[in-house]
Amino acid sequence: MRLEQKVVIITGAGSGIGAATAKLFGSHGANVIASDINLENAKNVAEKINASGGRAQAVQSDVTNYEQVERLIADAVTEHGRLDVMVNNAGIGGKHQLKTADHTHDDWHNVIAVNQTGVFYCMKVGIAQMLKQGYGSMVNVASLAGLKASGNNLSYSASKFAVVGMTKSAALEYGRKNIRINAVCPGFTHSALLDQLLSVSPDMGDKLKRFIPMGRFGEAEEIAEAICWLASENSKFITGQTITLDGGTSL
Numbered sequence: 595m596r597l598e599q600k601v602v603i604i605t606g607a608g609s610g611i612g613a614a615t616a617k618l619f620g621s622h623g624a625n626v627i628a629s630d631i632n633l634e635n636a637k638n639v640a641e642k643i644n645a646s647g648g649r650a651q652a653v654q655s656d657v658t659n660y661e662q663v664e665r666l667i668a669d670a671v672t673e674h675g676r677l678d679v680m681v682n683n684a685g686i687g688g689k690h691q692l693k694t695a696d697h698t699h700d701d702w703h704n705v706i707a708v709n710q711t712g713v714f715y716c717m718k719v720g721i722a723q724m725l726k727q728g729y730g731s732m733v734n735v736a737s738l739a740g741l742k743a744s745g746n747n748l749s750y751s752a753s754k755f756a757v758v759g760m761t762k763s764a765a766l767e768y769g770r771k772n773i774r775i776n777a778v779c780p781g782f783t784h785s786a787l788l789d790q791l792l793s794v795s796p797d798m799g800d801k802l803k804r805f806i807p808m809g810r811f812g813e814a815e816e817i818a819e820a821i822c823w824l825a826s827e828n829s830k831f832i833t834g835q836t837i838t839l840d841g842g843t844s845l
């Protein structure tokens with residue numbers, strides 16, 4: 595993949611899919627800005643990339659805070675002169691597995707703030723920079739829950755359908771500006787977020803696997819491969835698309 599020297603910001607890079615993506619970009623020679631609300635975790639990821647010969651820095655940034663998103667991107671541009679790739683990955687699940695009538699206000703507001711408004715902030719500021727430089731590639735991390743119904747977590751479902759919609763609408767707006775915007779839609783993938791869902795009941799893992807034709811959960815590294823490919827010039831005629839990585843669950 596042609597990612598050498600690319601300046602790449604990844605949100606939520608301290609854990610799971612974001613961490614695997616940061617490491618993969620690093621292994622391809624990109625300048626990685628690993629941002630996360632959890633600075634310690636982001637630092638660990640950046641250190642691992644640097645220790646294996648890559649180039650990375652850790653930045654604390656909360657995607658729900660517009661000023662912090664502006665600063666994240668402005669600092670990257672001040673230091674590197676441009677922003678080639680932005681991966682909007684930071685996301686959370688709802689704390690409670692409840693049906694719609696019982697869904698809590700807290701879960702609704704928290705999940706929408708990170709998964710939907712956070713992606714909007716990153717798209718707004720990131721695309722403004724890409725317009726200035728005349729090109730760019732953005733990858734949003736949506737979910738299978740953004741393509742199909744998923745019970746007991748309405749805010750998560752709403753936020754991920756929104757990410758798919760924002761991806762397609764913005765791609766339509768900026769196709770002629772040389773800015774591509776795509777999304778990945780992972781199914782159940784090993785990460786802290788999946789662990790939270792598995793902790794709901796001891797048989798949750800087996801229950802979920804019954805719906806996966808390949809019979810296993812995904813690995814964060816498998817999602818990272820698609821993110822890097824979508825971000826790279828290897829996929830340069832693709833925009834406004836979603837790639838589903840779910841072991842066949844959507845079938």
Ligand SMILES: NC(=O)c1ccc[n+]([C@@H]2O[C@H](COP(=O)([O-])OP(=O)(O)OC[C@H]3O[C@@H](n4cnc5c(N)ncnc54)[C@H](O)[C@@H]3O)[C@@H](O)[C@H]2O)c1
Pocket residue numbers: 605606607608609610611612629630631632635655656657658683684685686687708712735736737738779780781782783784785786787788
């Ligand atoms: N794991 C799955 O099964 C799965 C499936 C579909 C989609 N996804 C999506 O993948 C993305 C990554 O999730 P993951 O599974 O790697 O989970 P994870 O919990 O391992 O990683 C999420 C990261 O986002 C960070 N984060 C949370 N709130 C933030 C904020 N306000 N600002 C900045 N960073 C913040 C966390 O600190 C964490 O490092 C999410 O958008 C998630 O919805 C995950």
